[in-house]
Amino acid sequence: MRKSRLLTNRLLKKIALTFSLLVILMGVSYIFTTLYFTTKHFEERSQKLNAELANHLIDEKFQGQSPFLENGEVNRPLFGDLMHDMMAVNRAIEVYLLSTEGEVLYSVVLSHDSPDDPTTYVDLDPIQAFIASKGKQYILGDDPRKKGAKKIFSAAHFNYEGKEGYIYIVLAGQEIDRVASTLVSSYFLKLGLGASILAMLFVLALGLVSFWFLTKNLRSVIQTVNRFREGDLNIRIENAEQTDLSILSVNFNEMADTIEKNVEEIKSVDLLRRELIANVSHDLRTPLSIINGYIETLQMKNSDLSEQEKNKYLNIIKASSDKLARLVAQLFEYSKLEAKQVEPLKEPFAMVDLAMDLVSKYQVLGKEKDVSIELKSEDSVPLVFADISLVERAIQNLLDNALKFTPRGGVISLAVASDSNEVKIGISDTGPGINEKDQQVIFDRYRRSKKNTSNEGLGLGLAIVKKILELHNTTISVISAPNQGCTFEFHLPSYQVGAT
Numbered sequence: 001m002r003k004s005r006l007l008t009n010r011l012l013k014k015i016a017l018t019f020s021l022l023v024i025l026m027g028v029s030y031i032f033t034t035l036y037f038t039t040k041h042f043e044e045r046s047q048k049l050n051a052e053l054a055n056h057l058i059d060e061k062f063q064g065q066s067p068f069l070e071n072g073e074v075n076r077p078l079f080g081d082l083m084h085d086m087m088a089v090n091r092a093i094e095v096y097l098l099s100t101e102g103e104v105l106y107s108v109v110l111s112h113d114s115p116d117d118p119t120t121y122v123d124l125d126p127i128q129a130f131i132a133s134k135g136k137q138y139i140l141g142d143d144p145r146k147k148g149a150k151k152i153f154s155a156a157h158f159n160y161e162g163k164e165g166y167i168y169i170v171l172a173g174q175e176i177d178r179v180a181s182t183l184v185s186s187y188f189l190k191l192g193l194g195a196s197i198l199a200m201l202f203v204l205a206l207g208l209v210s211f212w213f214l215t216k217n218l219r220s221v222i223q224t225v226n227r228f229r230e231g232d233l234n235i236r237i238e239n240a241e242q243t244d245l246s247i248l249s250v251n252f253n254e255m256a257d258t259i260e261k262n263v264e265e266i267k268s269v270d271l272l273r274r275e276l277i278a279n280v281s282h283d284l285r286t287p288l289s290i291i292n293g294y295i296e297t298l299q300m301k302n303s304d305l306s307e308q309e310k311n312k313y314l315n316i317i318k319a320s321s322d323k324l325a326r327l328v329a330q331l332f333e334y335s336k337l338e339a340k341q342v343e344p345l346k347e348p349f350a351m352v353d354l355a356m357d358l359v360s361k362y363q364v365l366g367k368e369k370d371v372s373i374e375l376k377s378e379d380s381v382p383l384v385f386a387d388i389s390l391v392e393r394a395i396q397n398l399l400d401n402a403l404k405f406t407p408r409g410g411v412i413s414l415a416v417a418s419d420s421n422e423v424k425i426g427i428s429d430t431g432p433g434i435n436e437k438d439q440q441v442i443f444d445r446y447r448r449s450k451k452n453t454s455n456e457g458l459g460l461g462l463a464i465v466k467k468i469l470e471l472h473n474t475t476i477s478v479i480s481a482p483n484q485g486c487t488f489e490f491h492l493p494s495y496q497v498g499a500t
Helices: 002-049 051-059 077-091 124-132 176-194 195-214 215-231 246-301 307-340 351-369 388-405 461-471
Strands: 095-098 105-108 140-142 150-160 163-170 347-349 374-379 384-386 411-419 422-429 476-479 486-493
Touching: 002 195, 002 307, 051 150, 077 095, 077 374, 124 140, 124 150, 124 163, 150 422, 150 476, 195 246, 215 246, 215 476, 307 461, 347 351, 351 374, 351 388, 351 411, 351 422, 374 422, 384 388, 384 486, 388 461, 388 486
Parallel strands: 374 411
Antiparallel strands: 095 105, 095 163, 140 150, 150 163, 347 384, 411 422, 422 486, 476 486
16 A cells, blocks of 8 residues: 555656646746847847938938048048947947948958958848848848857948948947847846746646646546555446546446456355365265265174175165266366366267167166157258267266156157257256256256255266357257256257368
8 A cells, every 4th residue: 555655646746847847948948939039029120220320321421521542442530430430329339341242341340450350251142132121121141240140230332433332230249249148147037036936936836736636537546446456346436438537447447347257256166166065075975975884884794694685785885886986077077178178079970870879878777767768850950060979978968967857757858950050959858847046057067956955966967068068169058947847958060061
């Protein structure tokens, strides 16, 4: 019990821990996703708001002043003043002068004399796309100060006295990156320790309550299984088909029904075993007592007994010994049939011929009891396909049973008839019959009718017949009523030419 509870608690803890980790993972994912799309939204809005910045710069600063000197060099004083004025207003802005090929001609944020400059060219495709859309599209361009990085920008084309190029303004330079990084760290700290933690705790608490509610059926199933394991075989999961775990619940109930049925069968077998012991003790004790008693008589009065009396006692001893041998043989035969150690050797044979042989043999025994034994057979009965020795044994047991209970002057009939693709065999007698209640148990091992007061054996004969017919995949039935005789019937498959 303790181990079962430990396993159950471990399972629930694993599920709860997994759920908690999922909630935390979802919270962290939400923070990163929100930050990512918030940043993108901010960049898009900033780019659209500053889309005309490059054009304004050209219109204002290039009036009357050339961006290039007469010798073709960049007018650095002009761009220096221009860029310093722009960057003084907004330090996040970085202004670049580009050639028509995208070469960075000048910028105050780059050291043009150093060979280690990150880049000397900017991809013009994003710039031309931006100019074509008039700044209405969200487009990222190259960051001249960091190779491979992409930034929001504003750009415009200029043509002054035959000199062409582009003004390229990065709207979020390295300075704003540092500030943004600081803000992000602060944002994470506040959001992570504040609102996000509170939100996750709330969701976690709500989730655990939901988890407790959702696992209610699981806990009920576990409790039912534990009670069943402890011996309450009648416990079942109520409304199994309507629970959340319907498949598991229905299968458990079916399994419990099967186990309970098997337990009842085991109890029944145990009861029959005890009946066997009682019947064996009774039926074996009688012939043994007779044998023992008459042997003692012969030993004690041997000299006083006549030869006729001695022969009488010896015949009684022999009859009891024969009875004892039959009982032991029946027990041995039934045990082999029940253990399925007998394999039928099926072959085609004439059922009528076998019936005639048996009737002729039992007519001799019938005369001793003044009982008539007759054969009823149709003119044309097909061959049967069965084990002839086992079938003979079954009919012998039925005839023995009929002879045992048929009174003097009675009649026993062995009937053989064709029935569709089968051959029907019936053994009838004019005995006292069997009531309906006893008909249900006469084929059980070691069971016999309560009205049977005969000491002629254990009552294994009919049980052996049933086992033999089961080996032939057929059954036996009884038709009887009190004081109206009894008829036992069974069918055997007829032999089909060419069948194996």
